[in-house]
Amino acid sequence: MHVAVSKAPDSRKWREFYRAAILEPDSTKLPERIAEAEKALVQRARELFQKTGDNIEEEQALDDAMYVLHGLRSTCKRNLNMSERNPEGFGSYENGNLVNCWLLPTPN
Numbered sequence: 001m002h003v004a005v006s007k008a009p010d011s012r013k014w015r016e017f018y019r020a021a022i023l024e025p026d027s028t029k030l031p032e033r034i035a036e037a038e039k040a041l042v043q044r045a046r047e048l049f050q051k052t053g054d055n056i057e058e059e060q061a062l063d064d065a066m067y068v069l070h071g072l073r074s075t076c077k078r079n080l081n082m083s084e085r086n087p088e089g090f091g092s093y094e095n096g097n098l099v100n101c102w103l104l105p106t107p108n
Contacts, residue, residue, distance in 0.1 A: 010044060010047060011044070011058060013040055013044070014037070014040040014041050014043070014044040014062070014065070015065075017033075017036050017037040017039075017040040017041075018037045018040070018041065018065045018068075018069070020033050020036070020037065021033035021034045021036070021037040021069060021072070022068065022069075022072065030072075030076065031073075031076065034069050034072060034073050034076075037065070037069055038066065038069055041062050041065055041066050041069070044058075044062060045059070045062050048062070
């Protein structure tokens with residue numbers, strides 16, 4: 001038997017934040033979008049933890065989404081570390097927080 005993934009408003013909210021993060025074209029907004037998506041995913045995971053019933057498909061989707069966001073954030077940080085050796089840079093920090101991330105070098 002196939003159980004459809006919940007499309008309840010609570011389920012759609014985290015998906016919207018996740019989609020906004022992975023599709024964000026503006027590198028200056030990417031760290032903020034990632035943080036917003038991570039917060040929405042954690043909030044939904046907590047809701048599902050307290051909810052009765054079979055939520056395994058959505059829980060797996062949350063795990064998968066968090067994995068992707070972690071990879072995206074790691075890529076930003078790695079590129080930022082590379083920028084320390086490259087004057088053109090790939091991103092920037094402000095007050096210890098990643099505030100700008102370029103996944104690719106900016107064109108000249």
